[in-house]
Structure formats: structure tokens, C-alpha cells
Amino acid sequence: MYGYQTTHVAAQFGQTAFLYHIVSKWNADPDVLDNDGRSPLHWAAYKGFADCIRLLIFLDAYRGHQDKEGCTPLHWAAIRGNLEACTVLVQAGKKEDLMVTDNTGLTPAQLASDKNHCQLAFFLGNARRLLDRHCDGNSRLGKLSKLGLAPVLWCVIFVLLITYIHSVILGPNLPKLTAASGLLAWSGVFLATAGLFMFYRCSSKDPGFIRMNLHDSENKKDDEPLLNIEINHPALLAGNWSQLCATCKIVRPLRANHCSTCNRCVEQFDHHCPWVSNCIGKRNKWEFFIFLVLEVLAMLITGGITLTRILTVPFAHPSFRARIQYAFTHLVGATSFLVVDFVLFFIVFVLTVRQANQISRNITTNEMANTMRYSYLRCRW
Structure with missing residues (x-):
């Protein structure tokens, strides 16, 4: 019914461990679509299950899937006002993700504003300006902004x-x-x-940058395992999914955090100081x-x-x-x-x-x- 697969149901109920199990042990497709064109990432974003989102993005789930209504996972997270879900999707995404419009012509930021999620609308609008600055890094203004204060x-x-x-x-x-x-x-x-x-x-x-483990899923062969070996990290097996960084594709140590300014994970991250750059x-x-x-x-x-x-x-x-x-x-x-x-x-x-x-x-x-x-x-x- 509705074309739901096991991965959809796991994402709908926030069962991250079960989702990990069926993908790693039974080779379930983390990017399968239901009858409405929604992937497990759509449902995890809609329900606000940030750990499921981290895992799915780590598994290279496609963030740009648009369902029958033209909504991406970021659209659904914005509709429900899920700030943490939007944060994970934005950090792991690109500028284009914030500019995609649904069938009514609205971006995620406009949808959040339309639903009176003011804080989330501000976050998405500010994220777009920051990504514009990062994308313009080769310009003179972009190079000056990288110097900080x-x-x-x-x-x-x-x-x-x-x-x-x-x-x-x-x-x-x-x-x-x-x-x-x-x-x-x-x-x-x-x-x-x-x-x-x-x-x-x-x-x-x-400051303690952790080496990124970027793997190119497009160059994988059909007989290669879907999961990177680090997915079997003891922290994930113990259910500590917050240590999974969907952006850097690593299982970061305890107390490490992803810096959105440097776009890197930092051990014992305290804060990003613009005055120190x-x-x-x-x-x-x-x-x-x-x-x-x-x-x-x-x-x-x-x-x-x-x-x-x-x-x-x-x-x-x-x-x-x-x-x-x-x-x-x-x-x-x-x-x-x-x-x-x-x-x-x-x-x-x-x-x-x-x-x-x-x-x-x-x-x-x-x-x-x-x-x-x-x-x-x-x-x-």
C-alpha cells in the first residue's frame, strides 16, 4: 500500500538502528521511492528524525529527489518547522538545495515563512547568504571574507x-x-x-580538524559494498548516531562537532572565533x-x-x-x-x-x- 518499502517505514518511525541493519545486512535500497515519489529521506525530514537523516546522507541518499508535489526533503523539513533536520540537510547540502522550488514555486525558506516558522525561515535565508559567500570564494570579496577579522x-x-x-x-x-x-x-x-x-x-x-573520508559513490562498482567500512564503528553500533557526520562522511570522536564556517569537523570543538579567523x-x-x-x-x-x-x-x-x-x-x-x-x-x-x-x-x-x-x-x- 502506497508503495512503502521497509526503509520508508523505518524512516517514518525514526528507527535508525533498524534502518542501518536492513541496509547493511540485507542490502535494502536507502533511496527507494514510494508511489508519491518520496524517499526515506523525505520521511525522515518530514518527521524530524535527525539521526535517520544523518545515516541516509552518509549512505549517499540523494537530497534532490522531488516528489509529485515538487518537494525535496528540505521542503518537508521546512514545512514541519524541523530546525535540526534542516540544519543537517543544509550542512551536508549545496546552495542549489536552498533554491529548488516546489510545484507552487516556493523555496524551503519561503515555505517556512508561509507556515510561520520564523526562526527556521531566518536560518534558511541566512544559510543561503553564507553559501553564496562560500561559492564566491574565488572573488576578491570572497578571499577577504576567508581571512576573517x-x-x-x-x-x-x-x-x-x-x-x-x-x-x-x-x-x-x-x-x-x-x-x-x-x-x-x-x-x-x-x-x-x-x-x-x-x-x-x-x-x-x-585546531583539531578530523580527516574527511569523502568517497565518491558515483564511481562505485556494482559489486562494491554500499557502506563504507567506518559505518561499523563501535559508537554507531552502540546507537550514538549523533557522532555520524553526514557532511565529512566520518564517525567523529565524542565531543567533536562540525563547524559550518570551516566545513570541517573539529575535535573538542569550542566555537569558531571570527576575530581569530x-x-x-x-x-x-x-x-x-x-x-x-x-x-x-x-x-x-x-x-x-x-x-x-x-x-x-x-x-x-x-x-x-x-x-x-x-x-x-x-x-x-x-x-x-x-x-x-x-x-x-x-x-x-x-x-x-x-x-x-x-x-x-x-x-x-x-x-x-x-x-x-x-x-x-x-x-x-
Whole structure:
């Protein structure tokens, strides 16, 4: 009835393990169509079973199948407002998947908006813009976007250092430094420079990218097994389907996650930092944390020295108003540095405290934001 095969029924009820069993042991077709032209991937997307979607895409199920209504699996996930299902399909898909229209001429994003799934419509619209940027990677704008904000942050720190040295340490309108205060003042420069070195290491170092296992299903011979050998990974046999990455075609280690910006899986993925232009993961998290600590200490010392220097300027009438007016008219460089240093200090300090707290609890930013998605964390809360 309705042309349903065993794989359709398994997908309709979210029976990922059973679906895996019948495909691996009985060679069931994961891409078979029912009477309405719907594949198991259509049904898994409609019902919102993300683990089934991951498995089917891993098995090279075709994402572009359109049923009698012209709907792809992404259309059905958008109709039902299944955000996680859409996320898996978008990450493993291409720009064209977001532009396919059904028989009524609507894209998945337009369908989500039509069904009042505002958050999902925003996600799909933003995903299209991101994929447009990735596809335009060979253009000058695309190459600049790949650099991220690391060059900007590098220039900001460098300009602040030059301003501090020129306008605070060597400022002509400020009192001469004593040996002790001079040593402390230059220690701020040393810490900031050391922080720049750690920033370079964090930005250029491999954060823990996991080697992708891309296999070309189109070049497979008829007598080759449908499944890659890694599908027999112990984690999958134990039912941990969230470790299956449909994009990288790998069974990733526990605590690894796929970065949509880098389009790679990262071990102990913390977050993708646009200011570092790199992911923060297992291999560079300590460089990132040390960079934050060094810059916080540098800003604390340089800000304290700058404030002390401004307040110790000799005045005939040392009123507070007179000092403020003098600082903004004769000590422009030092005052500007103090204001910027004060703002940046609190931003970076909060981030540093947050990172220190997470390191002490052995948890990442990604895990904090998605606690209920990870079974190994649920017992801790």
C-alpha cells in the first residue's frame, strides 16, 4: 500500500538502528521511492528524525529527489518547522538545495515563512547568504571574507601598542618615569607582544580538524559494498548516531562537532572565533586562553600606568575639571588609549573568565549552548 518499502517505514518511525541493519545486512535500497515519489529521506525530514537523516546522507541518499508535489526533503523539513533536520540537510547540502522550488514555486525558506516558522525561515535565508559567500570564494570579496577579522584585531592591538609607547611611555607632556614605573610600563608592552605571538599561533594552528573520508559513490562498482567500512564503528553500533557526520562522511570522536564556517569537523570543538579567523578546538584552545590572559594583564597594566600618568601631571590649580580639560586638549593620545583600553578590557575580561570557568569544568562553549543535545552531559545537570 502506497508503495512503502521497509526503509520508508523505518524512516517514518525514526528507527535508525533498524534502518542501518536492513541496509547493511540485507542490502535494502536507502533511496527507494514510494508511489508519491518520496524517499526515506523525505520521511525522515518530514518527521524530524535527525539521526535517520544523518545515516541516509552518509549512505549517499540523494537530497534532490522531488516528489509529485515538487518537494525535496528540505521542503518537508521546512514545512514541519524541523530546525535540526534542516540544519543537517543544509550542512551536508549545496546552495542549489536552498533554491529548488516546489510545484507552487516556493523555496524551503519561503515555505517556512508561509507556515510561520520564523526562526527556521531566518536560518534558511541566512544559510543561503553564507553559501553564496562560500561559492564566491574565488572573488576578491570572497578571499577577504576567508581571512576573517584576524588582520583587523592584529592591527588594533598593534596601533594601541604604538599609541601607548608614543603617547604614554614617551609622552612629552607627561612626567618622567621612574625606574620602577618604567619597568612596569614596559612589562605591559612585553605582555601584549607575547599575546600577539599566542594570537598568531592560535590563528594559524590546526585546531583539531578530523580527516574527511569523502568517497565518491558515483564511481562505485556494482559489486562494491554500499557502506563504507567506518559505518561499523563501535559508537554507531552502540546507537550514538549523533557522532555520524553526514557532511565529512566520518564517525567523529565524542565531543567533536562540525563547524559550518570551516566545513570541517573539529575535535573538542569550542566555537569558531571570527576575530581569530579559526576554530577553537583541542589543539589550540590553550593558545587561545593564554592569549586572552596575556592581553587582559597587558590592558590592566597599561591602563593603570596611563591613568596614573595622567593624574600625576602637575597643575597650578589641580581641580578635577581642569585635569579633564587638559587631558582632552594636551594628552589626546594618552586619553584616547585609556578610553579604548577601558572598553576592551571589560569585554576581554568577561570572555577570559568565561573560558576559565569552562576549562575548570571541562566543558566547551558548544556543549554549554547545546547541553540537552549531548547524552553524555545530561547526567551532569
